[in-house]
Amino acid sequence: DVLEAFWGDFRGGFGGGTEREILDLGGLHFAHVRHGGLFFGASTEGDASPFTIIEFLNRLVTLLRDFCGPLSEKSLGMNLALVGELLEELDFGHIQTTTPEVLRSLVQSEPEVPKPFSLLDLGSVGLFGAETQQSRVAPGAAAARPLPPARGDQPPRPELFVDVLERLSVVIAANGSPLKVEVQGEIRLKSFLPPGTELRIGLTEEFCVGKSELRGYGTPVRVDECSFHSSVSLAEFGSRRVLSLRPEPGEMTLMQYQVQDEIPAPLPFRLFPTARAQPPNRIHLYLKLRCDLPPKSQAINVCLQLPVPKGVSSLSQELSSPDQSAELDLGSRSIRWEIPKIQGGSQLSALFKLDLPSLGRAWRLELGPAHASFELPGLSCSGLRVRFLRLLPGTAPRWVRYRSCSQHYVLRL
Structure with a gap:
C-alpha cells in the first residue's frame, strides 16, 4: 500500500x-x-x-x-x-x-466555519484611523473568516488585516550571555478590499537594512536581509519607508526579513537553576524563570522542557503558583513545566525532586539544556512597527497585530 x-x-x-x-x-x-x-x-x-x-x-x-x-x-x-x-x-x-x-468565480459551494474561535490567538490588536491610531480589539473570527463567493448583490464588508509575525531562535550560555540570536520575521496581509484599491503601508522610519545604513533619530530597527512580494512598489521605500500595492482579495506575504546577532529589546527569558544531590538516590532541582519583557507585556503558553538523568523513576514538585503544572515524560526523559501566562518583569519558581535507583558521578552532565516555547502577543522582537495604513480611494477598517513566538529557544545550565 x-x-x-x-x-x-x-x-x-x-x-x-x-x-x-x-x-x-x-x-x-x-x-x-x-x-x-x-x-x-x-x-x-x-x-x-x-x-x-x-x-x-x-x-x-x-x-x-x-x-x-x-x-x-x-x-x-x-x-x-x-x-x-x-x-x-x-x-x-x-x-x-x-x-x-x-x-x-468558479466555486459554487458555500464555506462553513467552525466555532468557537479563541481570542487568545489574536494577541494585541490595534485599529488605525485615517491619521491617528486607536486601541481596540478586533472581532474574534474576523481575520479568520473565508473569502465570500464572487456572486450576490450585496458586496462583502471591506476590511484589511496586517500581521507582523516573528520567530525567535536563541541559545543562552549558562552564565546568561547569548551565544546565538536570530529573528525570522514576515509581514502578512489578508485583504477583504475591493480589487484595485491602493494600499500604502508606512513602516518604522528608523528601519534600516544592513549594519552600514542608519536612518532617523530614534533607536534603529536593523535587519540583515529583507525581501518583498513581487506586487509591492518600492518607489517610496528608500526615502520614506513606505510600501505601495494593490492587493487582491485573499492572503499574501508582503515582506520577509531576518535579524542576526542582536535585537533592540532584552531576551524574553532567563533561567537560574540550582541542582543538589540528596543521598542516597534523590536530586533536588530548583528552577527560577525570570521574564524580562516590559511590565505591561506578557508571555502566554509558556512551556519549559528540561532533560533529566537516565533512570529517573518519579517526580515530586512544588510550584510557585497554582495555575502552573509539571510532569515527568519518561518517553523523552524530561520534565515538562507548563505556565499559561507570565507577566513581564516577574519571575516564577519550581522545586523538583527526582528519584533515581542510584546517583552516578556524572548526573549533572545529564541535566539540560532546557528548551522553552512561548508566544508573545502584541510584541515584535525586532522593534519593527507599522506607522500607518492608508487606502485610496475610500476607507475601511484596518487592523494591525503583532505576535512573536519561539522557534528554538535553548537555555544551557
Whole structure:
C-alpha cells in the first residue's frame, strides 16, 4: 500500500532526527508541507521540480485558508465539497491557477466555519484611523473568516488585516550571555478590499537594512536581509519607508526579513537553576524563570522542557503558583513545566525532586539544556512597527497585530 509505505518512510525520517519534505519511494516522488498539525502532500512520477511542488502546496494552504477559514481537521471535513472544487483546478496534474480572484468565480459551494474561535490567538490588536491610531480589539473570527463567493448583490464588508509575525531562535550560555540570536520575521496581509484599491503601508522610519545604513533619530530597527512580494512598489521605500500595492482579495506575504546577532529589546527569558544531590538516590532541582519583557507585556503558553538523568523513576514538585503544572515524560526523559501566562518583569519558581535507583558521578552532565516555547502577543522582537495604513480611494477598517513566538529557544545550565 502506497500510503503505508509513505507513512512508514516518513516516520523513519523523524526517527533519524530530520523531517524530510521530499521522499522517493519506488520511483514515486512525494512532497509534503505541514501547517497547524496538518500534512498536505503531492506525488509525481516525473522529474518535476521539488521547489515547484513545495511552492504549490504552500499556495494551496493559503487558498484553503482564504476559502475555508482557519485550517483544522474539522474545518476541512466541513468543507470537503469546496476543497474538491479547488482541487479540480489540477487538470490531470497540470496546475491551472492559484489566483483567489479567478477561483472565486468558479466555486459554487458555500464555506462553513467552525466555532468557537479563541481570542487568545489574536494577541494585541490595534485599529488605525485615517491619521491617528486607536486601541481596540478586533472581532474574534474576523481575520479568520473565508473569502465570500464572487456572486450576490450585496458586496462583502471591506476590511484589511496586517500581521507582523516573528520567530525567535536563541541559545543562552549558562552564565546568561547569548551565544546565538536570530529573528525570522514576515509581514502578512489578508485583504477583504475591493480589487484595485491602493494600499500604502508606512513602516518604522528608523528601519534600516544592513549594519552600514542608519536612518532617523530614534533607536534603529536593523535587519540583515529583507525581501518583498513581487506586487509591492518600492518607489517610496528608500526615502520614506513606505510600501505601495494593490492587493487582491485573499492572503499574501508582503515582506520577509531576518535579524542576526542582536535585537533592540532584552531576551524574553532567563533561567537560574540550582541542582543538589540528596543521598542516597534523590536530586533536588530548583528552577527560577525570570521574564524580562516590559511590565505591561506578557508571555502566554509558556512551556519549559528540561532533560533529566537516565533512570529517573518519579517526580515530586512544588510550584510557585497554582495555575502552573509539571510532569515527568519518561518517553523523552524530561520534565515538562507548563505556565499559561507570565507577566513581564516577574519571575516564577519550581522545586523538583527526582528519584533515581542510584546517583552516578556524572548526573549533572545529564541535566539540560532546557528548551522553552512561548508566544508573545502584541510584541515584535525586532522593534519593527507599522506607522500607518492608508487606502485610496475610500476607507475601511484596518487592523494591525503583532505576535512573536519561539522557534528554538535553548537555555544551557
